[in-house]
Amino acid sequence: MSKLDFTGRVAIVTGAGGGMGKQHALALARRGAKVLVNDLGGAVDGAGASVSAAQAVVDEIRAAGGEALANGASVTDAAAVEAMVQQALDAWGRIDILVNNAGILRDKSFAKMDLSDFKLVVDVHLMGAVNCTKAVWPHMNAQKYGRIVMTTSSSGLYGNFGQSNYGAAKLALVGLMQTLSLEGAKNNIHVNCLAPTAATRMTEGLMSAEVLAALKPEAVVPAMLVLAAESAPTRTILCAGAGTYEAAHITLTEGLHLGLTEDTPERLAERLAEVTDRSGEQVPQSGAAQGTNEVGKALAAQR
Structure with missing residues (x-):
């Protein structure tokens, strides 16, 4: 069994100041990647901003002997994202891996939800991933190598009460992945989706202590590493939680021809x-x- 090795690779992980994103960044760094740690440093609902969360992760990576840089850009700001990508290029000359992990929650039933909260969640999850992917895409095409991981969710794949905004954005990322995997194939750019189940700031207070203990963010990381590795598949929706791994598929039934008549x-x-x-x-x-x-x-x- 060959070890997944990221020596010499350059990775950008968004929303990596805490929770699952932090674990992604630490794991990539432990396996040899140079990591740009992006985090706006806001609250779960997206309010506020501080680069200190990202810097703390960078300090941890450096203390362990790794290479990392901090970045506090909002993924919704296309110009700031371009500058973030340039920061990585200036430091390390290439970008091999993008893990689109940044996200926020504004949960409410659809009947009670303000459209501004719907739009903001879509902007962060969907357009944030679009902005980051658009910024790295030409560089990955030029170097004929890239690994992009979109973070989808069971809420998008299967629905979850009170998360119409989040679910819509998360399933949209699957659609983005489907097409980008086709467009990136000729230049060895693999695009996949990760659907995690993990206890983070966004889930605390919703689950029992026993369940929270099983759903450590670290238990999702192996799936991310597989999707970001040189041997990664493409167009795969990998689900992960509590050390269990599944795949989700969008299927087409055989169907039935009925023609077109009045009845x-x-x-x-x-x-x-x-x-x-x-x-x-x-x-x-x-x-x-x-x-x-x-x-x-x-x-x-x-x-």
Whole structure:
């Protein structure tokens, strides 16, 4: 079994001043990566800012003999993100790994949620990842190597009461990953999603002490390392929590050709169970698979 080694690699980890992001940064540094530790230093809801949290992680990495830099940019500020990427390039000359981990919560039921809170969560999680990925993308293309990890969530994949804003943003990151993995393939840029279950500032007070003890952020880190490594897959949604690892897939059922007639809506309603039947489902390699399946069935029905 060969060890996952990041010697000589340069990584940027956002939201790395505490919780899971901190553990990601420490783990990459322990395995040889030079790490730019980004953290706005705000509260769980995104209020406030201080670079001290990021600097504390940098100090810990340096004390252990590693190389690290601190950065306090907000991932929602595209210009500040560009400057962050330049900071890493000026120091180390390349960027191999981006872990998009920064996030905030503004939980409320949809009925009670202000649209400003919906927009802010989407801006941080989705547009923050977009800003960071856009800033590193040309450099990864030029060096023909890159590993990008998006942090999705079970709340996006499967839903969670009170998290319509967070869930929408997190599933959007899966869509971003699906396309970027296709566009990055020719230049050896692998893009994946990590769906963690971990006890952090954002979850304390919601779980029992026993559960919190099992859900240490450190238990998610192995999945991140696999997705950031040279041997990483691409277009994979890896789930991790409490030392358990799963994969999530967006699938397409075999479906049913019904044609288009006046009573198609009624026939579709009557046979919906056949359409949603999961036997024979596939994991499409691109969005074209849906159209290929539909047209294929239509042409076969005409023969």
